[in-house]
Amino acid sequence: MTEVFNQAVWKEKEKVLEPLIFEISVPERVGHILPKTCEKVTREVGDVLKTIPEKIKRKTSIGLPEVSEPQLTRHYLHLAQMNYAVDLGFYPLGSCTMKYNPKINEEIARMDKISRLHPYQDVSTVQGALELLYRLEKMLAEISGMARVTPQPSAGAHGEFTGLCIMRKYHEEKGELESRREIIVPDSAHGTNPASASMAGFNVVTIPSSTDGCVDLEALRGAAGEQTAGLILTNPNTLGIFEEDILTISDIIHNTGGLLYYDGANLNGVLNKVRPGDMGFDIVHFNLHKTFSTPHGGGGPGAGPVGVKDKLVPYLPVPTVEYDEERGVYYLDHNRPKSVGKVKGFFGNFGVIVKAYSYILSLGAEGLNEVAEVAVLNANYLAKKIEEIRGFSLPYASDKPRKHECVISAAQLKAETGVTALDVAKRILDFGIHAPVVYFPQIVEEALMIEPTETETKETLDRFVSIIKRISDEAYNSPEKVLNAPHHTSVGRVDEVKAARKPILSWKMYQKEV
């Protein structure tokens, strides 16, 4: 196992990588020329700048960079080369489902007939777009076992917020919102779950996990009651374990009058196997940028459509896309008096939705089934192989199969060598592989959360295992190599404490500093 990887380092001067674009700016250079006002127009309207009220006229020039198009190209190419991505290699980031992002989806999304469409165009001019939204809704409803789906939310957390607004409206309509103030969240939940509940105005009650890493039924019974608005759960959970008691959990919550919310971040391993709707969930969000292959873009744009059961359909955000069979036309329905209203402008991240649609068309039901099976097989294979490596273990019900991901603990490694999960993660980077999520879920000591997805080869998985083995050997024999990692990345270990203690968040703040 050699360290073949060396990330690009673009550096012109000591201690400074690629300069900031402001630092290569020279007055009078330009990267793009806008059309001048046409003469016929100027003759008619004169100097429009003179009509701007003096009080709000711009009088100073803007401090934007001035660079030529070739300079711009090189600058961003240099930056791109100093950025790791799933197109470059393995990205086993747990709960993030970093699968391959198909190229055809990109080509489709960039068609003029999609990208140059205005959302307020007359419905007669956007029938194709509306039909796509309508069809995607049907597909997602089928995949999740829900009645209807809104495409509006922009991301998973935005979907959670939308779902909780729907929950809020449901209880409000029943006249129970005053008393139903609590959302129950397991301690292993994604951080967005409690944050979203809080944003929707609920109080969060955290319940502990049982010794097998699942929802502690006694704790749940103790927490649930007439004050419960609902429960947020992801199943399989963040340990990658399927909550076997899901039907009991569903009964406990429903018997108190609460609703069940499904965080869809972990859907990949159960596609075509089990549906949130059939497990008793009332609301679900999808992460199209995880399960349905749309690229994550370094932190978005994603899309987080939300599906609901029949009784919650009236509360979906406006507008919905409807089909008039008689006239054979698709249209937008804004007249939904019980709707929660809007969570963002327009109809959602259409450019992302198109890619998910194309992905589902490419795979079909059989393909999605294969996605789930291979993703789960890969995760279990990695769990088994890594668990056998010195210093690592698979805590919580190690005899139970995992689904899309597994969470490995490096607690023993830390105890015996002083090398932490973070150190392991940093060392992994040296081999041209992205690190797993670390220190999450918080119920696992020294956690490494690994999600391989179905788009990786067995060779890649085997190489990853041998890298972990090598890092373990290093930890026991020459820990400095791991403790000082990474060595082959564009920069060495980054000082996050300094960044937070003395925040420099813009060129302006930086200039004040130097």
Place this chain on the structure above:
Amino acid sequence: MVFKHQYIPATEDDKKAMLEELGIESVEELYKDIPRKTRLNKRLNLPESQVEVDLNRTVEKLMNRNVTHKDIPVFLGSGVWLHYVPAVVKSLTFLPEFQTSYTPYQSEVSQGILQALFEYQSMICEITGMDIANASMYDWASALGEAALMAGRVTKREEFLVPRIIHPERRAALETYTHNIMNVREVPYVRETGIIDINALESMVSKKTAGIYVENPNYLGVMEFEVAEIGRIAHENEALFVVGVDPTSLGVLASPGQYGADIVIGEGQPLGIDPCFGGPLIGLFACREDKTLMRNMPGRLIGMTEDAQGNRCYTITLQTREQHIRREKATSNICSNEALCAVQVAIYLACVGPSELAQLGETCMANAKYVMRRINEIEGFIAPLFESTHFKEFTVNSQKSVEEVHKKLLDRGVHGGKIIKSEFPELGETSLYCVTEIHTVEDMDKLVEALTDISCNSG
């Protein structure tokens, strides 16, 4: 038959080897813990899998039913605008190294996107006159919701004042975000000019006010020239002054920082992002350098720091505000935002620079003024309704019903503005038009001719 797909590399042999390693016969055993009662006992009812060439044809055929501004002139704006996106902007933004990366949690291998986002934050500060900008919100509407909540957190007050002239969808999103948390009140406008009624504002504002929100230019395209006065009123009452912008105006208009804004929000889409049927968009969010404001910011912040060898580098910072650390006490639940759109906006701004951003504003204004003047000459039409300077959007009122005018324009191969009669019943038969640099004089003349024709003929 064995299922083969180009995205899934596992062969039958691979699967067999892995199953053997796990000591099981089939993948099904990995699902045995799922209770029978909940299992799906059928294949999902989805269309058959399609090979790429068929898939491409299917989607193309469906999308060819759409008409875009490349087929007929379209005069729509209202929160999503039709501007030109330079080829270099798309080419660089969609580099797979940016596009297929995750949120940069591992700074050491993610310097590229981190620096690009730091530069984005910096450029947003330059155009808005602020010192701190986050790495993006979902869109202007959600940014407004978050700004109101932030004003509430900072001032510990519950009232938020917004102008009556505001995009109804933005207003609705604000309502959703502040439901049961804040009390949103509308400030009326002056009927003649379309600007905020300062006297009314003064009578509404009090020590209960967390923030005063204005937009410049406003939703109907009017330049809100008393913004400095509104800022003064906000600060006199120890409320935050929140300003919303269409950033394409900032080459010719003063930055909100120059007239006292505490928080600036807006829509970044017109800066190099395709309209794409309304998404993805990108919410701008910036504030003054102030510890309390900074600590209460929603969203991701990228900061400059050093690595172990003393190299200048970048990382996600001030994460203790965020959901993955603070959980229910976080300043916002936002996790994935619109990072790639932020990179795209930054590339666009670097591309046009200060001089061409000003040119963009000037061309939009000139084209809009040209269309307003020409429409105003047509009998039965008024453009605009307000006696104020407009930026790139303006109202058009007609004697005939707006629906009729809209339909007849479409018949003549022109897409008119957004019908806003139900949003502002007090304004009558009104549409909101938008003209940008992509409209040629032929496009504009075609609109004028079509309206003239509609005015003269009843057919």
